[in-house]
Amino acid sequence: MKYTQLNNWQRNLFTYQFLIFLLFSAMSNTAIAQTAKPVLQYVVSMPNPASHYYHVEFNCSRWGQNTINVKMPKWMPGYYQIMNYAKSVENFSAQDNSKKSIPVKNLNENTWQVTVTKNRPFNISYDVKADRQFVANNYLDSSRGYIVPNGLFLYIDEHLNLPVSVKLIANKKWSKVATGLAPVAGKPNEFTAPDFDILYDCPILMGNLEELPSFKVKGIEHRFIGYKLGDFDRTQFMDNLKKVVEAAVAVIGDIPYRQYTFIGIGPGQGGIEHLNNTTVSFDGKGLHTADGMNRMMNFLAHEYFHHYNVKRIRPFELGPFDYDKENKTNLLWVSEGLSVYYEYLIVKRAGIISEQALFTNFESSINAFENNPGRLFQSLTQASYETWSDGPFGKQGGDAKKSISYYDKGPVVGLVLDFAIRQATQNKKSLDDVMQLLYWQYYKKLQRGFTDAEFQQACEMAAGISLSKEFEYVFTTKEFDYNTYLAYAGLKIDVQTDTEKGKKGFSIKRIEQPDELQSAILHSWLLR
Numbered sequence: 140m141k142y143t144q145l146n147n148w149q150r151n152l153f154t155y156q157f158l159i160f161l162l163f164s165a166m167s168n169t170a171i172a173q174t175a176k177p178v179l180q181y182v183v184s185m186p187n188p189a190s191h192y193y194h195v196e197f198n199c200s201r202w203g204q205n206t207i208n209v210k211m212p213k214w215m216p217g218y219y220q221i222m223n224y225a226k227s228v229e230n231f232s233a234q235d236n237s238k239k240s241i242p243v244k245n246l247n248e249n250t251w252q253v254t255v256t257k258n259r260p261f262n263i264s265y266d267v268k269a270d271r272q273f274v275a276n277n278y279l280d281s282s283r284g285y286i287v288p289n290g291l292f293l294y295i296d297e298h299l300n301l302p303v304s305v306k307l308i309a310n311k312k313w314s315k316v317a318t319g320l321a322p323v324a325g326k327p328n329e330f331t332a333p334d335f336d337i338l339y340d341c342p343i344l345m346g347n348l349e350e351l352p353s354f355k356v357k358g359i360e361h362r363f364i365g366y367k368l369g370d371f372d373r374t375q376f377m378d379n380l381k382k383v384v385e386a387a388v389a390v391i392g393d394i395p396y397r398q399y400t401f402i403g404i405g406p407g408q409g410g411i412e413h414l415n416n417t418t419v420s421f422d423g424k425g426l427h428t429a430d431g432m433n434r435m436m437n438f439l440a441h442e443y444f445h446h447y448n449v450k451r452i453r454p455f456e457l458g459p460f461d462y463d464k465e466n467k468t469n470l471l472w473v474s475e476g477l478s479v480y481y482e483y484l485i486v487k488r489a490g491i492i493s494e495q496a497l498f499t500n501f502e503s504s505i506n507a508f509e510n511n512p513g514r515l516f517q518s519l520t521q522a523s524y525e526t527w528s529d530g531p532f533g534k535q536g537g538d539a540k541k542s543i544s545y546y547d548k549g550p551v552v553g554l555v556l557d558f559a560i561r562q563a564t565q566n567k568k569s570l571d572d573v574m575q576l577l578y579w580q581y582y583k584k585l586q587r588g589f590t591d592a593e594f595q596q597a598c599e600m601a602a603g604i605s606l607s608k609e610f611e612y613v614f615t616t617k618e619f620d621y622n623t624y625l626a627y628a629g630l631k632i633d634v635q636t637d638t639e640k641g642k643k644g645f646s647i648k649r650i651e652q653p654d655e656l657q658s659a660i661l662h663s664w665l666l667r
């Protein structure tokens with residue numbers, strides 16, 4: 140086009156278009172300012188690790204309001220007890236971007252309100268006491284640091300969905316960091332999380348850690364990293380762990396993560412499961428005996444299987460989490476009790492323990508349950524719901540005899556349901572099919588948890604019949620009819636009473652002449 144002199148009409152149109160262009164640009168800049176996400180970064184330092192204190196700086200920019208309410212979670216998923224992490228927070232203060240103090244108000248035990256200036260960067264700083272060595276608690280000394288994110292990182296009230304980054308200024312003498320958080324390329328010790336649920340799902344271990352040679356299952360890498368691993372046969376240990384992972388994966392058939400890390404945090408008890416990692420108390424002791432190795436593989440199988448059962452195959456109430464209060468559900472017996480059931484089966488199917496050792500595992504659950512008078516007072520659903528007040532292993536003190544542990548009764552109900560489904564379908568379906576159905580239907584397709592009724596429906600869909608009789612063992616304190624169910628797999632149970640101690644001892648055995656179906660059920664139950 141050649142330039143020619145514009146007439147008035149053309150000139151006006153040009154100006155008009157230009158004005159619209161300016162106006163539109165201004166509008167879109169405003170829109171960007173309004174929709175830009177706040178930028179949140181945590182910087183964690185430990186200038187004096189022996190003091191057991193972490194120093195935390197929370198840098199926030201692009202916050203579009205004049206106040207901000209920040210909260211410390213009251214609990215961490217996987218450990219169903221109120222931890223009141225805010226109690227360990229000290230020296231809380233806030234500064235604007237010219238380092239001037241800004242007002243902070245303590246709204247309640249775990250909420251701080253900070254008065255800020257809209258869109259002006261600010262910083263919150265505090266110290267966290269970390270002197271208790273426990274898998275659900277922060278710990279720091281001169282040899283290592285263990286971070287439970289729920290106890291270290293504040294979240295912005297009602298903004299759990301914001302992305303956040305973490306920078307660790309660790310003790311210079313330490314060589315390694317283990318965490319499930321995504322690393323920032325080219326920046327050692329910096330990590331990101333797309334939201335606070337992922338941040339809270341990724342504990343961090345720092346120190347002079349040892350990493351064992353990793354293994355792959357279905358092409359996906361599995362690592363074991365820990366602090367002071369101790370003295371044991373590392374090759375045998377990782378061979379066993381690989382078999383455990385393979386046997387667990389065989390139950391569901393799908394691996395939903397890109398990498399998985401077992402993180403050994405040092406001496407203690409217990410482990411906590413996460414989406415792509417687990418933190419386990421581990422000091423390598425006892426692994427030179429077959430018994431010790433078997434117990435450890437049971438423990439690791441349990442924590443590992445949780446990445447399916449509770450992290451993905453989950454009760455409706457366990458996600459999205461409310462970190463500010465108890466998240467009560469009737470279904471912890473599924474999440475925990477059936478994880479014990481699968482822990483037993485996985486180590487057997489992995490070829491690590493004998494058939495007799497598998498029976499011994501079930502006998503220990505049955506003995507613990509049958510010798511607890513609480514079995515006549517509390518159902519499995521009640522034990523699940525009331526764990527927040529009863530404690531992880533049931534009531535203690537004077538009321539100890541009025542509660543049960545879903546860790547004991549859960550695997551027994553798992554056995555009843557599994558054998559009932561196998562019997563009803565002539566061994567064509569099993570509890571494995573129930574777990575697969577829950578995984579594909581609720582986790583993958585509907586992306587939510589299942590309700591109490593939906594869990595029973597899934598079991599009945601696999602069985603093809605009503606299981607209301609079997610679910611009485613879940614909802615009531617009805618006594619188990621062991622031999623009916625064990626007989627489906629050609630097994631039986633004997634009871635002996637120790638009159639001196641007043642305790643019953645149960646033992647599981649094979650019956651002498653099983654029929655074809657009984658043999659088939661036993662065979663596929665043991666081997667998959």
Ligand SMILES: [Zn+2]
Nearest residue numbers: 441445475478
């Ligand atoms: Zn568990």
